[in-house]
Amino acid sequence: MFFGESRLILGTGGANSLSALEEAIRASGTELVTVALRRVDAAGPGLLPMLDRLGVRVLPNTAGCYTAGDAIKTAHLARDAFETDLIKLEVIGDERTLLPDGVELLAAAEKLVTDGFTVLPYTTDDPILARRLADVGCAAVMPAGSPIGSGLGISNPHHIRLIRQSVEIPVILDAGIGTASDAALAMELGCDAVLIASAITRADDPAGMAAAMRHAVAGGRLAHESGRIPRRFHAVASTSDDGLARW
Amino acid sequence: MRLTVNGREHLESGDGLSVAALVERLTEARRGVAVAVNGTVVPRSTWDDARLADGDAVEVLTAAQGG
Numbered sequence: 001m002f003f004g005e006s007r008l009i010l011g012t013g014g015a016n017s018l019s020a021l022e023e024a025i026r027a028s029g030t031e032l033v034t035v036a037l038r039r040v041d042a043a044g045p046g047l048l049p050m051l052d053r054l055g056v057r058v059l060p061n062t063a064g065c066y067t068a069g070d071a072i073k074t075a076h077l078a079r080d081a082f083e084t085d086l087i088k089l090e091v092i093g094d095e096r097t098l099l100p101d102g103v104e105l106l107a108a109a110e111k112l113v114t115d116g117f118t119v120l121p122y123t124t125d126d127p128i129l130a131r132r133l134a135d136v137g138c139a140a141v142m143p144a145g146s147p148i149g150s151g152l153g154i155s156n157p158h159h160i161r162l163i164r165q166s167v168e169i170p171v172i173l174d175a176g177i178g179t180a181s182d183a184a185l186a187m188e189l190g191c192d193a194v195l196i197a198s199a200i201t202r203a204d205d206p207a208g209m210a211a212a213m214r215h216a217v218a219g220g221r222l223a224h225e226s227g228r229i230p231r232r233f234h235a236v237a238s239t240s241d242d243g244l245a246r247w
Numbered sequence: 248m249r250l251t252v253n254g255r256e257h258l259e260s261g262d263g264l265s266v267a268a269l270v271e272r273l274t275e276a277r278r279g280v281a282v283a284v285n286g287t288v289v290p291r292s293t294w295d296d297a298r299l300a301d302g303d304a305v306e307v308l309t310a311a312q313g314g
Contacts, residue, residue, distance in 0.1 A: 012312040021312065036313025037281065039253040040274045043311035048279040051310075061314035076288045077308055081281035088314060197314065 004031030011197025028210035151178030180216035187220025
C-alpha cells in the first residue's frame with residue numbers, strides 16, 4: 001500500500017517551521033507526506049532535502065486548484081518535479097468551505113488516470129461520487145470528515161461507512177480530523193488510512209499530537225479487526241448468576 | 248529579452264537563454280523542480296535545449312508545505 005504500514009499520511013501544511021515539522025513526522029511514524037507545488041522564491045529550498053533525509057515518500061497534491069485544467073497541469077508538473085505517479089487530487093469549489101467541486105474533480109481524475117497517474121482524489125462524503133471516482137480508475141478515495149482545518153471530526157459517520165461498502169479500493173479519511181478520537185473512529189468505520197494535517201501541525205504540541213494520532217490509528221485499526229460487540233438497547237450482564245450466594 | 252518569471256519581470260541581456268540556465272539563476276536544486284513556459288510543462292530532460300524567447304512567462308516551481 002502506498003501509505004506503508006503506518007496508515008497515517010501526514011499533511012505538511014500549517015507547520016510553524018521545518019524543525020517542528022520534522023519532529024512531528026518522526027513522532028507520527030508516517031511513511032508518506034503531502035507537499036504542494038509553489039514558486040521557488042516562495043517555497044524555500046529546505047523541505048525536500050529534509051523529507052529525503054527522513055526517508056519518507058512524497059505525495060504531491062494539487063492544492064490551490066479550482067478547475068480540472070489547473071489540477072491536471074499541476075499534476076503533470078508535480079510528476080516531472082518529484083518523479084512519482086502518485087497525485088493527491090484536490091479541486092476546490094469554494095474558498096470559504098474548501099469543499100471539493102465534484103464535477104471538476106471527476107473530470108480531472110478521469111484524465112489523469114488516462115495519463116498514467118495513481119490518482120488519490122480528495123472528495124466529499126457522498127458515496128455516489130466515491131463510486132464514480134472508483135469507476136474511472138482512481139487508486140483510492142479520500143472523503144472529508146468535515147471541512148479542511150475545521151477540526152470538526154467526522155460529521156457523517158454513516159456516509160463514511162457507506163463509502164467503505166460502495167468501493168473496493170482503499171478509503172482514506174482526509175480533512176477535518178481534530179483530535180485522536182476522530183482518527184480512531186475513522187479506522188473503526190473501516191477506513192484503510194487517514195490523512196492528517198492541521199490537527200497535528202497546528203496543535204499546541206505537534207510532536208505530541210503526532211504520537212497520539214499514531215496510537216489512535218493503530219488502536220482504531222486493531223479494534224476494527226477484532227470484531228466489536230454489537231450495540232444493544234438493554235444491558236447484558238457481564239457476570240453470570242450461577243453460584244450467586246443466597247441469604 | 249524580457250521575461251516574466253514567477254510573476255515578476257526578469258530582464259536578460261541577449262537571446263536564447265536555456266530553461267536550465269534560468270533555473271540555475273533561481274535555485275541550486277536540480278531535483279524537485281518543475282518548469283512551465285507560457286502554461287506548458289517543460290520536462291526536465293529538455294531543459295538544456297529549451298530556449299526562452301522575448302515575452303515568455305515562466306513558472307519555476309518546487310515543493311512547499313501544503314496538503
